[in-house]
Amino acid sequence: MEQNSQAEKLAQLEILEAQIRECFGRVVYSHKTQEKCADIILTLHKKLKLFLIIISAIVTTSLLIKLFGDHEWALMVGVILSTILFGLNTYMKDYDLGEISQKHTNAANELWDIRETYLSLLTDIKANQLSVNQVIIQRDTLQKRLHNIYSGSPRTNYRAYKQASKSLKENEELTFSDKEIDAFLPKELRKL
Numbered sequence: 001m002e003q004n005s006q007a008e009k010l011a012q013l014e015i016l017e018a019q020i021r022e023c024f025g026r027v028v029y030s031h032k033t034q035e036k037c038a039d040i041i042l043t044l045h046k047k048l049k050l051f052l053i054i055i056s057a058i059v060t061t062s063l064l065i066k067l068f069g070d071h072e073w074a075l076m077v078g079v080i081l082s083t084i085l086f087g088l089n090t091y092m093k094d095y096d097l098g099e100i101s102q103k104h105t106n107a108a109n110e111l112w113d114i115r116e117t118y119l120s121l122l123t124d125i126k127a128n129q130l131s132v133n134q135v136i137i138q139r140d141t142l143q144k145r146l147h148n149i150y151s152g153s154p155r156t157n158y159r160a161y162k163q164a165s166k167s168l169k170e171n172e173e174l175t176f177s178d179k180e181i182d183a184f185l186p187k188e189l190r191k192l
Contacts, residue, residue: 012132017125020139024118027146029161031111032168034153037160038104045097048088055085100154107153114146 062078065071121138124130130138167173182190 009132013125013128013135016132016135016139017122020118020122020125020135023139023142023146024115024122027111027115027118028168028174029164030150031108031115032164032173033156033160034104034108034111036163036167037154037156038101038108040157040160040163041097041104042101045101048092048097052085052088052092055081055088059085103154104156107149110149110153114142114149117142 059078059081062074062081065074066078121130121135121142125135178191
C-alpha cells in the first residue's frame with residue numbers, strides 16, 4: 001500500500017511539475033518582453049526629445065535669420081517647423097513615453113520575482129522537498145500574484161516579443177555554462 005501511495009505521489013508531482021515548467025516558460029518570455037518593450041519605448045522617447053530640441057533650434061535660427069535679414073524662406077521654414085513642433089508636442093503631451101517605459105520596467109521587475117520563485121519551486125519539486133499539497137498551494141499563490149501583475153501591466157507589442165524571443169533563443173540571455181557560473185562564485189562553491 002505504501003508503494004502505491006508513493007508512486008501516486010510521484011505521478012502527481014510529475015503532472016504538477018509539467019504545468020509549473022510551462023508557467024515558468026511563459027513568465028520567462030513575459031519578463032523579457034516587458035524589458036524589451038521598456039527599452040524600445042525609452043529609445044523612442046529619447047529620439048523624440050532630441051528631435052524636438054533640434055527642430056526648436058532650427059525654428060529659432062530661421063526666425064532670427066528673418067528678423068535680421070530679408071529672407072522670406074526663413075520665415076516659411078520657421079512656420080512649417082513650428083507647426084511640426086506643435087504637433088509633436090501635442091502628441092508627447094498625451095503620451096508620456098518615459099512613464100510608459102517605466103511601467104514596463106516595473107512589470108518586468110515584478111515578473112522577475114515570479115520567475116525566480118517558479119525556479120525555486122521547480123528546484124524544490126526535483127529535490128523532493130514538498131508534498132503535493134504544498135506544491136499546489138505555492139502554484140496557486142503564484143498564479144494569483146501573476147494575475148495581479150498582468151492586470152496592472154501595460155500591453156507589449158510584437159516587436160518587443162520578437163526581440164525577446166531572439167534574446168532568449170539565439171543570444172541565450174538566461175542560460176549560463178558551468179564555467180560562466182563558476183567565474184561568479186567563490187572557489188568553495190565552484191563545480192569540480
